[in-house]
Amino acid sequence: MRTDVNDAQLKQYQEDGFLIMEEFLDAEELARWRSAIAAAAAARAENPDGKSNLGDDEYYRSVFTQLSGLRRLSQDVEELLLDPRIGELAARLAGTEGVRLWNDQALFKPPFGNPTAWHFDMPKWSFDDARALTVWVALEDATLENGCMWYVPGSQKTARIESIPLGPNLGAVFDGYPEWREVETVPAVLPAGGAVWHGGLTAHGAGANMTARPRDAMTCAYMPLEVTYNGRRDDYVISEEYAARLAVGDRLDDAEVFPVVWQRD
Numbered sequence: 001m002r003t004d005v006n007d008a009q010l011k012q013y014q015e016d017g018f019l020i021m022e023e024f025l026d027a028e029e030l031a032r033w034r035s036a037i038a039a040a041a042a043a044r045a046e047n048p049d050g051k052s053n054l055g056d057d058e059y060y061r062s063v064f065t066q067l068s069g070l071r072r073l074s075q076d077v078e079e080l081l082l083d084p085r086i087g088e089l090a091a092r093l094a095g096t097e098g099v100r101l102w103n104d105q106a107l108f109k110p111p112f113g114n115p116t117a118w119h120f121d122m123p124k125w126s127f128d129d130a131r132a133l134t135v136w137v138a139l140e141d142a143t144l145e146n147g148c149m150w151y152v153p154g155s156q157k158t159a160r161i162e163s164i165p166l167g168p169n170l171g172a173v174f175d176g177y178p179e180w181r182e183v184e185t186v187p188a189v190l191p192a193g194g195a196v197w198h199g200g201l202t203a204h205g206a207g208a209n210m211t212a213r214p215r216d217a218m219t220c221a222y223m224p225l226e227v228t229y230n231g232r233r234d235d236y237v238i239s240e241e242y243a244a245r246l247a248v249g250d251r252l253d254d255a256e257v258f259p260v261v262w263q264r265d
């Protein structure tokens with residue numbers, strides 16, 4: 001696993017709000033990730049959680065299959081996502097003293113799947129902290145043809161934490177941020193095993209899958225240690241029972257739900 005980043009890459013992440021790492025998992029690690037995630041996805045298929053934040057909309061069902069919280073179904077997936085080397089890299093990019101795991105999601109864009117509309121993640125999350133970030137790991141090559149990720153460099157500097165549209169209209173978010181229309185968007189073409197990191201306020205989307213093969217990715221979001229609850233319950237992550245114990249402003253520090261992945265000694 002390549003988790004070393006130099007000062008130029010750190011600066012680039014701060015400037016652009018994302019960082020492409022073509023080499024992340026080696027071939028052996030990639031094989032482990034693929035088999036652990038496939039087994040967890042199969043277990044979820046047998047026991048669906050009944051939740052979907054994509055609605056029943058026919059269009060959105062063909063954007064991707066979104067499987068949240070696979071780590072809770074699989075010790076193997078949990079071990080991969082709690083790898084302290086990934087946590088240390090997340091903390092370095094975020095500029096924090098440590099990180100907790102916020103949520104994991106497998107995102108499988110089907111053959112001939114619809115594009116993922118431009119958006120940014122933070123307004124959906126249960127805390128407001130722009131340092132939180134996601135790693136998107138390509139389990140297959142992610143190409144211009146099959147729906148790789150795309151970014152608006154620098155968008156994190158002006159994005160506001162407010163609800164944004166996420167519907168079939170690919171570019172709806174640009175209506176709220178007309179200045180982003182002037183920015184050259186950047187694709188994150190990755191070989192299988194490569195990764196791209198993006199911040200919670202960085203605008204991103206993904207193209208259509210024009211091929212006959214699925215575009216499979218695993219994502220995991222990490223958050224600073226000291227984040228607090230903002231009252232927006234993400235029901236993939238925060239159970240009703242946990243929410244009943246939480247008041248706005250409380251630390252999200254239940255170690256079962258939000259394990260510490262890495263912390264500076």
Ligand SMILES: O=C(O)CCC(=O)C(=O)O
Binds near residue numbers: 205
């Ligand atoms: O994989 C995709 O198509 C979208 C991923 C995404 O929006 C994310 O990881 O935040």
